[in-house]
Amino acid sequence: MNVHDLSRDDDFLSHLLVEKLGTGTVPLVVHKMNGSTKLPKTDTNDLMRIVQRLVLTKGPVQQVVRQAVDELLTFPAVRYYLRLYTQKQVNAFATHASRYFELYHPSGVIEIAHTSRYAHRTGKSELCVLATRPLAPGAVVTELKGSMANLTEEEDKALKRAGMDESEIRRDFSVIHSKSMKKNHLFLGPARFVNHDCDNNCELFREGRYITFRVLRPIAVGEEITAHYGDSYFGKRNKHCLCETCEKNGRGGDEESDEEEHLNLNERRTRRGVYAVAKDESSEESENEEDDVVPLARAKDVVDLPGEADASSDLTSLPTSESNSPPRSTPSVLTSLPESGLSTPSSLLTSLSSLSADRQASASRKSTPFHSIISTRSQQKAAKLSKKLERERSRGGKRAERKERAVLTPSATPGPSRRTGSKEKDAAAVKKEEVEARVLRARPSTSNPVETVKEAPPKKEVIKGPDGKPLPTCATCGNILPVIVVDSEVVWGLGPESKRAKKQKQECPRKPGPYALRHLELRISFTPRPLTPVDHSSKSSKKVLKREEPADPNPRPQKIPTGRERILIRVKPSAPQPSGSRSVKSLPEEPPVKRKRGRPRLSSPRPKPTRDSSPDTLDFSIKVEEEEGMSLSLRRSFAQPRAQNGRFGRKDKGHRRATESISAPRSPRSRSERKADSTSDTRPAWTSPRRKRGAEEESLDEPEVIPRKNARTAADEQAQCSQRVLPRRSAGLKIGSLLSNPNPLRFALNAWKGPVLLSDDSSSDSSEEESTIGPDTPEDIHSPAPEIITVEDDDDDDKLSTPALVLSPVARGPLTYKPSPHAFSKRRWVAFNQASPPLTDKGKHRAVEEESGDEEESQDGQGLADIKSGSISSRWTARGLLAHDASLLTKYNISPLGDVYPMRREHAPNNTLKHLSAPLTSQFTYKPIAGTTPCLINAGWDSSSDNSD
Numbered sequence: 001m002n003v004h005d006l007s008r009d010d011d012f013l014s015h016l017l018v019e020k021l022g023t024g025t026v027p028l029v030v031h032k033m034n035g036s037t038k039l040p041k042t043d044t045n046d047l048m049r050i051v052q053r054l055v056l057t058k059g060p061v062q063q064v065v066r067q068a069v070d071e072l073l074t075f076p077a078v079r080y081y082l083r084l085y086t087q088k089q090v091n092a093f094a095t096h097a098s099r100y101f102e103l104y105h106p107s108g109v110i111e112i113a114h115t116s117r118y119a120h121r122t123g124k125s126e127l128c129v130l131a132t133r134p135l136a137p138g139a140v141v142t143e144l145k146g147s148m149a150n151l152t153e154e155e156d157k158a159l160k161r162a163g164m165d166e167s168e169i170r171r172d173f174s175v176i177h178s179k180s181m182k183k184n185h186l187f188l189g190p191a192r193f194v195n196h197d198c199d200n201n202c203e204l205f206r207e208g209r210y211i212t213f214r215v216l217r218p219i220a221v222g223e224e225i226t227a228h229y230g231d232s233y234f235g236k237r238n239k240h241c242l243c244e245t246c247e248k249n250g251r252g253g254d255e256e257s258d259e260e261e262h263l264n265l266n267e268r269r270t271r272r273g274v275y276a277v278a279k280d281e282s283s284e285e286s287e288n289e290e291d292d293v294v295p296l297a298r299a300k301d302v303v304d305l306p307g308e309a310d311a312s313s314d315l316t317s318l319p320t321s322e323s324n325s326p327p328r329s330t331p332s333v334l335t336s337l338p339e340s341g342l343s344t345p346s347s348l349l350t351s352l353s354s355l356s357a358d359r360q361a362s363a364s365r366k367s368t369p370f371h372s373i374i375s376t377r378s379q380q381k382a383a384k385l386s387k388k389l390e391r392e393r394s395r396g397g398k399r400a401e402r403k404e405r406a407v408l409t410p411s412a413t414p415g416p417s418r419r420t421g422s423k424e425k426d427a428a429a430v431k432k433e434e435v436e437a438r439v440l441r442a443r444p445s446t447s448n449p450v451e452t453v454k455e456a457p458p459k460k461e462v463i464k465g466p467d468g469k470p471l472p473t474c475a476t477c478g479n480i481l482p483v484i485v486v487d488s489e490v491v492w493g494l495g496p497e498s499k500r501a502k503k504q505k506q507e508c509p510r511k512p513g514p515y516a517l518r519h520l521e522l523r524i525s526f527t528p529r530p531l532t533p534v535d536h537s538s539k540s541s542k543k544v545l546k547r548e549e550p551a552d553p554n555p556r557p558q559k560i561p562t563g564r565e566r567i568l569i570r571v572k573p574s575a576p577q578p579s580g581s582r583s584v585k586s587l588p589e590e591p592p593v594k595r596k597r598g599r600p601r602l603s604s605p606r607p608k609p610t611r612d613s614s615p616d617t618l619d620f621s622i623k624v625e626e627e628e629g630m631s632l633s634l635r636r637s638f639a640q641p642r643a644q645n646g647r648f649g650r651k652d653k654g655h656r657r658a659t660e661s662i663s664a665p666r667s668p669r670s671r672s673e674r675k676a677d678s679t680s681d682t683r684p685a686w687t688s689p690r691r692k693r694g695a696e697e698e699s700l701d702e703p704e705v706i707p708r709k710n711a712r713t714a715a716d717e718q719a720q721c722s723q724r725v726l727p728r729r730s731a732g733l734k735i736g737s738l739l740s741n742p743n744p745l746r747f748a749l750n751a752w753k754g755p756v757l758l759s760d761d762s763s764s765d766s767s768e769e770e771s772t773i774g775p776d777t778p779e780d781i782h783s784p785a786p787e788i789i790t791v792e793d794d795d796d797d798d799k800l801s802t803p804a805l806v807l808s809p810v811a812r813g814p815l816t817y818k819p820s821p822h823a824f825s826k827r828r829w830v831a832f833n834q835a836s837p838p839l840t841d842k843g844k845h846r847a848v849e850e851e852s853g854d855e856e857e858s859q860d861g862q863g864l865a866d867i868k869s870g871s872i873s874s875r876w877t878a879r880g881l882l883a884h885d886a887s888l889l890t891k892y893n894i895s896p897l898g899d900v901y902p903m904r905r906e907h908a909p910n911n912t913l914k915h916l917s918a919p920l921t922s923q924f925t926y927k928p929i930a931g932t933t934p935c936l937i938n939a940g941w942d943s944s945s946d947n948s949d
């Protein structure tokens with residue numbers, strides 16, 4: 001792409017996709033590269049519709065963005081603009097457009113906003129880049145892309161001359177110098193809006209052929225993304241710099257215009273290190289001979305180049321290599337944009353995807369070690385050293401790696417703090433940087449994978465029991481094998497399995513594998529208590545490890561060797577019990593309770609009993625089995641039967657199946673037959689999905705087997721159920737997904753599906769309740785093992801008497817109300833509107849108060865009131881439609897359809913990207929941060945598009 005085309009395209013596209021979509025009180029004005037570019041007359045609503053579709057369409061980002069670009073290319077104004085373009089130029093235009101469209105994708109992490117920080121000096125409207133998600137150090141901000149064009153000498157000179165015309169701060173546009181090509185490049189696109197800060201939080205770096213931005217230190221939502229242009233970019237020692245750091249430190253902002261301000265064409269000054277990229281890695285060319293960067297603002301004399309210019313720069317696109325992106329589980333959910341897909345011909349972009357995929361794949365495969373584009377001289381030195389060390393390291397030198405760590409760290413975080421710090425401060429900084437360096441090196445694409453393997457795993461400490469002998473450890477994870485205790489009774493961990501462990505490899509139940517605790521949990525089932533003693537001598541593969549015995553009213557906890565983990569399964573009756581009511585004296589007389597299965601609920605809401613076996617005690621067994629023949633049965637008695645009133649996290653499939661089962665005609669077997677069957681049910685617990693299903697179906701039959709006692713009236717039940725609002729657990733959670741890596745998006749979507757009002761119908765057979773719940777957090781999935789699994793008996797529901805741990809996938813009562821997230825938030829919004837009092841003066845001044853930093857707590861609802869009243873500027877953006885980040889949701893109490901974040905004062909006046917959709921449907925809350933003005937970011941969500949209610 002040539003400079004002329006790039007400048008022209010950027011002016012055209014930034015006008016359409018930044019200026020036109022920013023409809024706030026302060027318009028977003030992009031400095032034009034080429035004053036002569038004729039800006040298109042396009043209906044903003046048409047543009048909004050494209051962006052709206054982009055936001056709402058599900059699918060890979062690349063595909064969605066491509067659709068948007070294709071749509072844009074159908075606009076008459078765009079067609080007219082491109083009428084003389086060759087296919088190559090059209091492709092370059094489309095690629096450039098995709099860079100801007102990506103900003104609007106909900107998975108994005110940044111947005112372009114207005115800033116008033118520099119306006120008082122520059123007299124121009126200035127833009128900036130804000131984070132819309134928390135970004136962790138090392139993260140790559142993939143949306144900060146740019147297209148590059150080689151500058152010819154004339155263009156270079158012309159641009160310099162253009163800069164000469166400027167009297168005030170005048171370096172507006174991005175010029176990148178390629179040392180290997182000995183050329184300057186123009187770098188335009190969303191990346192051009194990154195401003196300078198002397199304590200920058202991001203740095204530009206090169207990875208192979210691409211340049212992009214990497215986060216240096218944690219960036220909060222609403223914080224500006226900044227880079228370091230160079231030590232003397234804004235005058236000598238940046239004395240004219242207007243950044244926040246300078247402001248805080250009482251530096252910069254020098255209005256004096258000295259000689260330096262008048263550009264000397266021979267003076268070689270650049271955004272050293274920020275945009276200077278060398279194609280040739282090995283080039284050891286001195287940084288001091290860097291090329292000029294001249295301001296391009298109002299470059300009226302940009303040379304008009306012939307249509308077909310030189311080939312695109314090597315650095316024209318910044319793909320999102322998957323390997324670059326931090327794991328999605330991290331708070332910063334960075335878009336893994338297969339961006340390069342749009343850098344090839346379109347369907348204009350038709351041939352793009354395959355090419356892009358290849359390019360992307362090769363880019364990530366190549367995984368070229370990145371080189372920081374250094375911003376200070378000290379960093380340059382460090383970088384050179386690091387290059388040297390890298391070479392050594394590639395030869396396999398461990399020592400070099402250590403050395404490099406020491407060298408790299410000081411350069412990792414530029415900024416004045418390092419210069420001024422005391423010794424301790426330095427030490428702390430070095431420590432911190434070491435950590436950062438480690439983090440950075442851990443990036444899969446940037447380090448040699450072999451080297452990570454080199455690090456020897458830490459030696460495990462041998463933990464010994466009270467007898468002085470080493471405790472048995474898991475063959476898989478090496479951890480001490482746990483002891484599972486149910487109501488002070490050791491049910492796993494001290495039995496024969498530990499002896500077996502001596503002979504063969506023993507695995508603990510917390511690791512994925514045949515003994516995974518998850519599996520165990522899922523297989524916990526209630527079985528009719530075998531009335532016959534369990535044959536311990538049985539050599540069958542399903543060896544019963546622990547026989548059921550009448551429980552001791554005052555059970556003495558078994559001694560567990562020190563150092564072994566206890567996993568408690570505590571079953572607590574909720575109703576007041578007579579003393580010693582847990583006695584199992586009456587157990588033998590009690591009718592057996594049909595076996596149920598599933599995993600225990602880890603937290604409330606708790607399942608309720610659905611049936612009972614006797615008026616005042618409930619007898620049931622928990623059977624935990626393992627595939628390799630280990631099974632254990634637990635038995636508990638409750639004074640009160642348990643009620644179940646909810647089913648959580650069950651797949652619809654299971655639900656359907658269960659429901660069908662229930663409505664299906666029962667087998668002609670008599671009740672007594674079935675009862676007898678269930679009593680003598682000695683089938684092993686499920687060991688395979690198929691068997692599991694069979695067990696489920698059987699368990700469905702059982703509600704009829706056991707006569708209900710203490711059944712309440714339907715009216716009672718209805719009254720109770722209608723009041724019950726339970727968080728809907730991840731209904732779509734599949735067991736398989738428990739074993740996979742947590743996906744923050746899926747987790748957030750599942751976790752925020754809204755409440756479920758349980759139907760009174762659930763009482764029709766509440767044994768159909770099931771509690772196969774998913775993990776409470778993604779971490780739950782990976783946590784080694786729950787320390788305590790508490791399963792509490794529920795309160796007063798005496799009719800529903802299925803024990804708490806019933807996990808069998810039986811049918812749940814039909815839900816009377818299953819709102820979509822959208823509908824739910826709408827309802828809440830309406831409720832809020834009705835409830836919210838008229839805005840008081842106090843409310844009106846809230847923003848001011850918040851700036852004082854007094855308020856720390858979430859301001860539920862008040863933000864809305866303020867926004868409604870117009871006292872706080874609201875912004876509609878494409879952001880937050882799908883709130884991916886569970887931690888962010890929690891932190892800011894953000895509704896699933898919109899997120900709100902506080903903004904700096906200088907950004908607040910700007911209302912960008914309004915009217916992406918209407919009406920406002922979510923409830924918003926925000927947490928003000930000291931020194932900031934709250935501002936609303938809402939998802940564009942058209943209420944008409946949601947029919948799921």
Ligand SMILES: C[S@@+](CC[C@H](N)C(=O)[O-])C[C@H]1O[C@@H](n2cnc3c(N)ncnc32)[C@H](O)[C@@H]1O
Nearest residue numbers: 118126127171172192193194195196241242243
């Ligand atoms: C690459 S552009 C950044 C985006 C720019 N704000 C815009 O709206 O296009 C660089 C320009 O931003 C402004 N700028 C960025 N950081 C600055 C700083 N620390 N001090 C003064 N001006 C700055 C200057 O006008 C500079 O020419």
